[in-house]
Amino acid sequence: MQLGHAGRDDLEGDADLAQEFLAPRGGGGQDDGGPVHVDSGVSIGGRAAGIESRSARLVSGLPEAFTLEQCIELSNSTNAMNLHRIACLGFLGWVLGWPAAVGAADRPNILLAIADDWGVHAGAYGTPWVKTPAFDRVASEGILFTQAYTPNAKCAPSRACLLTGRNPWQLKEAANHICYFPAEFKGWGEALAERGWFVGHTQKGWGPGVAKDAAGKPRQMTGRAFNARKATPPTRAIGNSDYAANFIDFLEAAPADRPWCFWYGSLEPHRGYEFGSGVARGGKRLADIDRVPGYWPDDETVRHDILDYAFEVEHFDRHLGRMLEALEQRGLAENTLVMVTSDHGMPFPRVKGNTYNFANRVPFAVRWPRGIARPGRVVEDFISFIDVAPTLIQLAGLSWAETGMAASPGRSLLDIFQSEKSGQVTAARDHVLIGKERTDIGRPQDGGYPTRGLVQGGWLYLRNFEPTRWPAGNPETGYLDCDGGATKTHILAARRENPADPHWALCFGKRPAEELYDLGRDPDCLRNLAAVAELSARRDALASRLFAELKAQGDPRMLGEGDIFDRYPYANESQAGFYERFMRGEAVKAGWVSESDFERTPLP
Numbered sequence: 001m002q003l004g005h006a007g008r009d010d011l012e013g014d015a016d017l018a019q020e021f022l023a024p025r026g027g028g029g030q031d032d033g034g035p036v037h038v039d040s041g042v043s044i045g046g047r048a049a050g051i052e053s054r055s056a057r058l059v060s061g062l063p064e065a066f067t068l069e070q071c072i073e074l075s076n077s078t079n080a081m082n083l084h085r086i087a088c089l090g091f092l093g094w095v096l097g098w099p100a101a102v103g104a105a106d107r108p109n110i111l112l113a114i115a116d117d118w119g120v121h122a123g124a125y126g127t128p129w130v131k132t133p134a135f136d137r138v139a140s141e142g143i144l145f146t147q148a149y150t151p152n153a154k155c156a157p158s159r160a161c162l163l164t165g166r167n168p169w170q171l172k173e174a175a176n177h178i179c180y181f182p183a184e185f186k187g188w189g190e191a192l193a194e195r196g197w198f199v200g201h202t203q204k205g206w207g208p209g210v211a212k213d214a215a216g217k218p219r220q221m222t223g224r225a226f227n228a229r230k231a232t233p234p235t236r237a238i239g240n241s242d243y244a245a246n247f248i249d250f251l252e253a254a255p256a257d258r259p260w261c262f263w264y265g266s267l268e269p270h271r272g273y274e275f276g277s278g279v280a281r282g283g284k285r286l287a288d289i290d291r292v293p294g295y296w297p298d299d300e301t302v303r304h305d306i307l308d309y310a311f312e313v314e315h316f317d318r319h320l321g322r323m324l325e326a327l328e329q330r331g332l333a334e335n336t337l338v339m340v341t342s343d344h345g346m347p348f349p350r351v352k353g354n355t356y357n358f359a360n361r362v363p364f365a366v367r368w369p370r371g372i373a374r375p376g377r378v379v380e381d382f383i384s385f386i387d388v389a390p391t392l393i394q395l396a397g398l399s400w401a402e403t404g405m406a407a408s409p410g411r412s413l414l415d416i417f418q419s420e421k422s423g424q425v426t427a428a429r430d431h432v433l434i435g436k437e438r439t440d441i442g443r444p445q446d447g448g449y450p451t452r453g454l455v456q457g458g459w460l461y462l463r464n465f466e467p468t469r470w471p472a473g474n475p476e477t478g479y480l481d482c483d484g485g486a487t488k489t490h491i492l493a494a495r496r497e498n499p500a501d502p503h504w505a506l507c508f509g510k511r512p513a514e515e516l517y518d519l520g521r522d523p524d525c526l527r528n529l530a531a532v533a534e535l536s537a538r539r540d541a542l543a544s545r546l547f548a549e550l551k552a553q554g555d556p557r558m559l560g561e562g563d564i565f566d567r568y569p570y571a572n573e574s575q576a577g578f579y580e581r582f583m584r585g586e587a588v589k590a591g592w593v594s595e596s597d598f599e600r601t602p603l604p
């Protein structure tokens with residue numbers, strides 16, 4: 001069959017754009033050129049061995065990680081009292097501005113592995129059709145989070161939230177995909193480098209988009225690039241970067257007397273895929289798939305597409321496994337924080353670029369032998385990408401003020417690392433905010449599809465601010481807000497046969513201003529309950545909380561100034577104004593969708 005993706009092939013003739021904007025495999029992200037409800041099978045392995053010694057090291061290494069209340073509580077406890085006293089003295093010293101007792105050698109190194117477009121599919125989450133031994137190992141030797149979210153399910157804005165600790169509506173231009181990143185927002189990669197950390201990355205850092213400082217110089221948001229090592233890829237659709245070898249080059253270059261931070265930004269499982277590779281090369285079977293989400297047809301084409309995605313996830317995981325080995329061989333595993341996640345859900349219709357359960361929820365596991373109490377825990381707290389920056393800044397022994405980073409509404413995860421509890425550790429972490437603006441072009445005047453949402457208590461509430469617009473982009477311009485691929489091609493073809501096709505309506509059709517889903521009964525978010533009278537009080541309570549928090553965070557959408565997000569320029573000038581240019585007959589290129597994605601006439 002004709003493969004839907006045009007990504008890599010089209011990009012080859014346009015290397016600069018490929019590098020800078022479309023994050024192809026084997027190319028680089030911007031920096032080079034410059035969320036469970038676990039559906040099944042989560043195993044909770046209790047591993048209590050070595051807790052005491054770990055606690056001791058943790059306490060001596062990170063006194064500032066305790067709150068004052070914790071210190072009082074801890075110093076009253078009889079367990080390891082002296083150690084806690086030391087910790088609390090350290091904390092008080094930190095509060096009072098005493099010189100930090102933590103030497104550079106005591107700070108953990110940081111390895112952040114971020115896959116591109118990987119949903120919550122891993123052995124540790126009970127997924128039977130993908131093998132992720134490295135991720136599962138990080139989880140079993142650390143903490144597996146079941147309710148981790150990105151605030152925005154598209155590459156550039158998601159990564160912007162991860163780096164800055166701010167929500168997309170607090171990031172001006174950086175709320176949008178392919179933007180000019182505002183010089184005023186610093187990320188932790190830059191903050192750590194300024195404080196003497198050795199910071200580097202391989203492949204995709206922040207992006208796609210353009211990030212320059214106030215003087216016009218390209219920014220190194222994830223440090224220096226390490227991309228020299230190449231390897232033969234397992235399919236023709238996977239890039240040739242040897243991520244793990246690049247990490248080893250980074251380790252060799254890292255000065256022994258400085259802590260380091262490495263960003264492993266794989267280009268998998270971003271599209272395109274080699275159709276059928278999951279079966280042909282990965283040894284998978286279509287019957288391995290336990291469940292196809294209700295918004296896609298369950299047939300061979302879609303199952304192949306899912307397994308091809310799985311095969312690419314495994315490529316990411318293999319390199320992660322080699323990186324874990326490299327840490328062990330160098331005696332670095334004990335004091336390295338390994339954090340593994342993805343920028344958002346899979347690159348399939350109604351997932352990437354959307355605001356549903358499987359769009360914003362991401363895989364998330366953290367290992368740090370010296371700093372995580374009772375490893376092997378599964379934690380159900382709601383955490384967000386905006387919590388990562390406060391976590392890493394605290395681990396680095398820095399105060400937020402001295403980083404020069406704009407204020408973050410996120411909360412450091414250190415309390416969860418240090419707790420011995422599983423399940424819900426911190427009661428206040430009971431919800432997350434999500435939202436989007438322009439996650440791609442393809443609508444008149446380069447308009448976005450503005451949405452805000454709240455996940456709490458098993459419910460997802462969404463407010464769509466421009467419901468007359470097309471969520472996945474206009475049909476006549478190829479639904480550009482949805483990457484081309486076998487499942488997309490398949491669903492679009494089905495609507496041409498049957499205009500009432502339910503999958504098309506769910507994935508590409510217009511949506512009402514309000515949506516409400518019962519995530520426990522309906523994790524696929526198929527039945528919108530916003531108009532159910534019996535649920536109106538719940539709906540309104542969720543909306544009130546959402547809007548109150550957004551207002552407190554200065555969201556322009558709450559202040560009647562939301563249109564500003566549509567006015568920010570699209571950073572790829574060759575594609576800006578795509579809708580108008582295409583409609584007047586100009587041959588505008590869009591390598592991430594297929595020719596057949598373009599409807600011949602506008603749809604009502």
Ligand SMILES: [Ca+2]
Pocket residue numbers: 116117154155270343344
């Ligand atoms: Ca991505």
